[in-house]
Amino acid sequence: MAQTITQKILSRAANRKFVDAGENVWLNVDILLTHDVCGPPTFDIFKQEFGPDAKVWAPEKVVVLPDHYIFTANEHAHRNIDLLRQFSAEQGLPNYYDVGTERYKGVCHVALAEEGFNIPGTVLFGTDSHTCTSGAFGMFGSGIGNTDAAFILGTGKLWEKVPESMKFTFEGEMPEYLCAKDLILQILGDIGTDGATYRAMEFDGEAVYSLPLEERMTLTNMAIEAGGMNGIIAADAITEAYVKAHSSKPYEIFRSDSDAPYHSVRRYRVREMEPVVAQPHSPDNRATVRSVQGTKITKSYIGSCTGGKLTDFMLAAKILKGKQVAVPTNIVPATVKVARALECETFEGITLRQIFENAGCSIALPSCAACLGGPADTVGRSVDYDVVVSTTNRNFPGRMGSKKAGVYLASPLTAAASAVTGKLTDPRDFL
Amino acid sequence: MDTIIQGKAYVLGKNIDTDQIIPAEHLVYSLSNPEEVKLYGKYALSGVPPEQGGLPEGNIPFVGEGSFSSEYTIIVAGPNFGCGSSREHAPFSLQVAGAKAIIAESYARIFYRNCVDGGFVIPYETAENLAEVIKTGDELKIDIEANTVTNLTTSVTYRLNPLGDVFSIVRAGGIFAYARQENLMGRN
């Protein structure tokens, strides 16, 4: 029977030839990811349920990446890191990336890719809703809660309902003013924040396959913003090259059968699309940048697992080079690797870091920072009636700090162009 | 498990995300230390903009000033309840505040799983949006066997969608209880 890529990967993980959409199956998990917010309660449940001396099912398959509340004086946040450190030591977890050491990485979804944990054909669960990001590598990645994660820690297994798939095809050649962020915000505006609930979102088409992995990750990252169980892009030569450069593990490439069943199929021609934003307070509240052009902003924020990758900063640098920002602009690299790359990657002979500094941006240390508000002393946290243009993924009330603030989600090009003018600005004005 | 859940309704709109259920700044408290756990009750639904809490009137907080628990047992909401992050702190905080069930038109997947697998609150779905017909403060009675909810204040009964596959996990009280019952905790 014909299957989608998601069905094929889940079949493999369930030791079956075929799994049908809607079926509940038990899956063998390849990697479990957790971080400082959800790790400690997950470990608590694990001990409660499996006993104080229980051992995790496979230490090498557990990846612990503290990233949420790192550079803060909040003592509860520090205690959470201590708890991660303690559990990882007790269990001998080789993939714990401790804060304050040279092993520290930064935002988990980007670090997973960089550290070679994203392997085509595998199944990843993580205690973070954006675990779907890893689907850009032709694998299944999905977010779960602490109880489910504790269950995996003890058994290596989890039940899941096989999702129906929705296909999104982007045809044509990407114009230079569009970013992956514009594509996913377009979809969100079309299908809404529950448009893909319990479903897989599969992306393909010439425009998608022309993108580097980091940009593809922006698409799969925001599958959860439509309620998707996972986002997925079949692996191609670009994926294989990336995986081989970051890991020596074997991988298996799956593709959807040409006659695989889909819940729905949508086609977009990228040449006909425009830069868009999601207006406050929902990721599906789409508007073209042109239609809201001129809206005054008080801050620009370029960071997070969605918009704090090297490719995001390369795009932003194109606009910020030789310009001054008109509003406070936070550059928050997702990971230490991205932060280092800012020092050596150049645009027209100048390092990205220099470009941002010359433009008057502040460059923060790598972590989730104000993407989710965080403790009161978090860099870039919104206050009062701030109006923020941000490359992050969520703009629910209070998400970046203040409940009264409004957040416009945008591409790195739009966030940079708007930073320069102090108003929402279409990047085509600068390109 | 009880077969009847009775209590006052607290009504919310659509797309109630996990940042509204428990704002991120509160995620740092322990989920096992009893003193800190109380804070999850205190801040449950504290991220809902005031005018959108306790519909149709609004401006009714779920948990009163200075309190650690809510007088409302059943949350009634529109579509896509619990969208956003995977934080299990969300259904947990509702349970700590005293909620027993949610009746929403639909749920985001991770939140739904968390409610069921953690055994925190029972997530019922309905074919119609009951948030439009039930008022905050109405006395509701859920009959778990019959899959109905009766509004005792207005004497109208509505159908709840059957829990289906997950009913056995709900009845067991969570995924661990269920897995023990079914002998699924092995590692092969």
Ligand code: SF4
């Ligand atoms: S950067 Fe934001 S969305 Fe990404 S993992 Fe961190 S808090 Fe979540």
